[in-house]
Amino acid sequence: GESVGLHLPTLSVQEGDNSIINCAYSNSASDYFIWYKQESGKGPQFIIDIRSNMDKRQGQRVTVLLNKTVKHLSLQIAATQPGDSAVYFCAENYSSGGYQKVTFGIGTKLQVIP
């Protein structure tokens, strides 16, 4: 997996509001996508995944939307809480003939305002 080094975008959200974090992926042949949450000083934590044959998947307070036409992925967090403050990044997974490549987005920092 590779990641392009850029300034980390920040999203500030009021506690209780919904958050939407976006991710543009690069490979139209990618067939599996994952969202991770990384809190300060910790490793990335799996949140939710979606396969390319789906366009929406819901978890507990989180929803992932996949738009393959424009190669866009979004993570929606309902009723955002202070504990949601972290860096969120997406991963796209491409595989072919036993070869697998995972590419990670640069991440978005979510700041929840109490």
Added chain:
Amino acid sequence: KAGVTQTPRYLIKTRGQQVTLSCSPISGHRSVSWYQQTPGQGLQFLFEYFSETQRNKGNFPGRFSGRQFSNSRSEMNVSTLELGDSALYLCASSLIGDSGNTIYFGEGSWLTVV
């Protein structure tokens, strides 16, 4: 079951030294991959091992090496450390490392080179 375990969590090394980091994957997971994470570059893929064989490799110099043991545990080694090697080194495991298999991360090993 236990998650991905990495040791040591924190270490400080001097330029020119070498370091070995250890990773125990989730029980039953046979694919182990390593990533370097820095604020400026995000997640950079180092290499992936499956059944004791390096299956994929990122664009890092030969100073970075790894191996996997028969019990799927993995180690990575960095020789002749440079200041720029200071980073969070993350190990991740997945069931078989193919697309659709979620990658789970450990908490990482924080390496500081002085």
